[in-house]
Amino acid sequence: MGNHLMSTYKPLPVSFNKGDGIYVWDKDDNQYLDALCGISVTSLGHNHPAITQAINEQASRLLHTSNLYHIDSQAKLADLLCELSGMEQVFFSNSGAEANEAAIKLARLYGHQNNIDKPEIVVMQDSFHGRTMATLSATGNRKVQAGFEPLVSGFTRAPYNDLEALKAIAENNKNVVAVLVEPVQGEGGIVIPDPGYLSAIRDLCDTNNWLMMLDEIQTGMARSGKMFAFQHEAIKPDVLTLAKALGNGIPVGACLASGKAKNVFQPGNHGSTFGGNPFACHVAFTVTSIMSDEKLAENALARGQQLVDALKQQLADNDDVVDIRNLGLLVGITMKQCCHEVVTIALQHKLLINVTADNVIRLLPPLVINQQQTDKIANKLVKSIKQFTNK
Ligand SMILES: *Cc1c(COP(=O)(O)O)cnc(C)c1O
Numbered sequence: 001m002g003n004h005l006m007s008t009y010k011p012l013p014v015s016f017n018k019g020d021g022i023y024v025w026d027k028d029d030n031q032y033l034d035a036l037c038g039i040s041v042t043s044l045g046h047n048h049p050a051i052t053q054a055i056n057e058q059a060s061r062l063l064h065t066s067n068l069y070h071i072d073s074q075a076k077l078a079d080l081l082c083e084l085s086g087m088e089q090v091f092f093s094n095s096g097a098e099a100n101e102a103a104i105k106l107a108r109l110y111g112h113q114n115n116i117d118k119p120e121i122v123v124m125q126d127s128f129h130g131r132t133m134a135t136l137s138a139t140g141n142r143k144v145q146a147g148f149e150p151l152v153s154g155f156t157r158a159p160y161n162d163l164e165a166l167k168a169i170a171e172n173n174k175n176v177v178a179v180l181v182e183p184v185q186g187e188g189g190i191v192i193p194d195p196g197y198l199s200a201i202r203d204l205c206d207t208n209n210w211l212m213m214l215d216e217i218q219t220g221m222a223r224s225g226k227m228f229a230f231q232h233e234a235i236k237p238d239v240l241t242l243a244k245a246l247g248n249g250i251p252v253g254a255c256l257a258s259g260k261a262k263n264v265f266q267p268g269n270h271g272s273t274f275g276g277n278p279f280a281c282h283v284a285f286t287v288t289s290i291m292s293d294e295k296l297a298e299n300a301l302a303r304g305q306q307l308v309d310a311l312k313q314q315l316a317d318n319d320d321v322v323d324i325r326n327l328g329l330l331v332g333i334t335m336k337q338c339c340h341e342v343v344t345i346a347l348q349h350k351l352l353i354n355v356t357a358d359n360v361i362r363l364l365p366p367l368v369i370n371q372q373q374t375d376k377i378a379n380k381l382v383k384s385i386k387q388f389t390n391k
Contacts, residue, residue, distance in 0.1 A: 012347060019046025022366045022373055024352070032350045035377045039354065040186070040218050040330075040364040043245040044290060051248050054286035055279075064277045073281040080288050084227050086236050087256035091265065092276030096217035096243030097130025099253035102270055103180065103213050103239045104134050106257065108154065110211055110264045111177035119177040121213075122169055124160040126357070128187035129180065129215055138180060141187070160185060161193040163200050170208050178211035178239070179204075183229035186218035189357035190332025192325055195233070202235040211261050213239035217253070218330070221245035222291045222367055225301035225328030232327075248287045252280040291367075300328040300367045303374045307331060307363070310378035320389040331363040333385075342388045351380040361385070 016024040016032070022045055024032050037043055044051065058073075065071060078090040093099045104121060111119025123129070127140040136144050137152035140160075145151060156173060158165040160181075169176060179201055185191035198214075205212040214237040219229035223245065226232055230240075238261040243253035253275075257264065274280070290296070304326045311333065315321045322334040335342075338358045346353045354362045365377060 012344065014347060021045040021047070022369055030350060032347075032352055033373070033376060033380065034352045035363045035365040035381070036352045036354050037245075037364050037366055038249070040223055040244045041247075042249050043221060043223060043364075043367045044248050044287065045366045045368050048248065048290075050290060051283065051286055054283050055250070058279050058282040061278075063279045064274070066273075067271065067276060071276060071278055071281065073278050073285055074276040077281045077285040077288065080285060080292070081242075081254060081256060084288070084292055085240060085256060086258065087240055088258040088262050089256065091255045091257075091270060092281065093243070093253035093255065093272055094251045094274050094280070095130075095253050096215075096241065097132045097135045097253075098272065098275070099217065099241040099243050099255045100129045100135045100138065100180070100215060101132055102255035103215075103241050104138065105270055106239060106255070106261060106264050107178035107180075107211050107213065109269060110261065111175075113264065114177070114209070116175055116177055118154070118175050120154050120156045120173065120175045122158055122166065122176055122179040122181075122210075123155050124158055124181055124185070126160055126185055126188035126191065127180075127182060127215075128185070160188070160191060161197055163197070163204075166201065166204055170204060170210075176208070176210055178213050180213040180215060182215045183219045183232075184224065184327050184330050186330070186362075187356050189334065189360035190325065190330055190362055192327050192330075198230055199233045199235050202233075202237075205238070209260070211238040213237060213241070215241050217241055217243045218364075219327075221288075222297040222300055223329055223364070225297055225304060227292065227297060229327065245291075246287065247280060247284045250280055250283045250287075252284045296367050297328070299369075303365070303367075303369050303371070304328045304331060306371065306374050307365070307378055310375060311382065314378065314382040315385060318385065318389055318391050320391060321385065329363075329365055329367060329369075331365075333361040333363075335359045335361065335385075335389075339388060342384055345387050346381065346384040349380045349384050351377065351384065353381065353384075 125140040129135040240256040
């Protein structure tokens with residue numbers, strides 16, 4: 001079984017068939033602590049009763065109509081997302097890459113509307129924006145792009161967390177219409193920029209009439225300790241993309257616009273058959289409502305701090321551990337060496353984690369974890385790292 005799958009992934013030798021809260025179970029009923037959430041997707045935990053109820057309700061009422069008709073749950077979800085983010089308009093997609101595709105198309109159209117015929121978007125080194133042609137071209141990782149040339153043109157690259165580089169681009173490149181940036185680089189290795197970085201980009205965008213476009217597909221939906229990571233600074237982007245945790249497992253993405261990005265799209269400019277359908281929107285509305293409780297973001301802050309403190313304390317004498325850092329429950333541990341093997345070792349300890357950028361252990365635990373469960377993650381991970389480093 002499985003010989004007919006394209007080998008786009010190299011899955012670990014385990015398969016889960018049940019989940020509840022922060023745990024999943026394999027076929028032999030072994031219990032695993034999920035400290036990854038399917039890469040920041042099931043942030044409210046598995047089999048959440050209110051979400052299961054919303055799924056059942058809508059599944060037995062109406063799955064799909066079409067964007068040719070009004071969709072009440074879509075309008076309701078858009079209202080809620082705008083209320084929470086301060087944004088003004090939403091386009092719904094089925095995935096993160098598609099949300100970013102919408103953002104890229106919006107930026108180009110904005111350029112043309114402002115008489116810039118060859119619009120360019122500034123993107124960052126080590127960024128990740130998806131696997132479609134435009135989003136892999138925007139991505140700052142050669143491994144994602146290699147073999148798929150010719151890439152989509154119209155992207156200018158700058159080092160992350162480097163304002164001088166952006167200022168130089170502003171002086172030299174009059175075709176730039178937007179900056180697309182992650183508030184924390186997720187796939188790039190949980191790279192957290194200096195405080196004030198986003199505010200400075202905001203200023204640059206205002207001065208140059210650029211759109212500030214934030215990819216919060218991984219950082220959004222309370223994961224960073226705020227509903228959206230940009231809310232750690234007193235700014236608002238012009239474009240904001242979301243996906244991952246927006247549906248807690250139901251595929252749904254969103255591209256939000258405000259300010260000068262508002263009303264750029266007109267009928268006929270963009271679309272999606274499935275995007276924003278009644279099912280996805282009803283579920284995402286329930287997810288977003290639950291997440292909008294400030295206590296959840298506060299818990300992400302507190303548990304993130306607890307987790308990092310515990311790891312720092314227990315790994316203090318391990319000189320293979322280079323750095324431990326977090327923003328809320330986006331947690332990264334940089335190792336001296338390539339450390340993919342830690343994932344397999346952790347699996348033996350019944351802990352689900354991930355390694356990105358070859359030497360960064362990434363934890364994206366459920367936002368609903370309590371103190372005792374956080375200690376459990378720390379203990380299992382410390383055991384795994386010690387076993388890996390033999391120290
Ligand atoms: C996961 C991710 C994407 C791509 O989302 P898909 O749903 O896999 O298309 C884009 N940007 C960031 C920051 C991500 O973490």
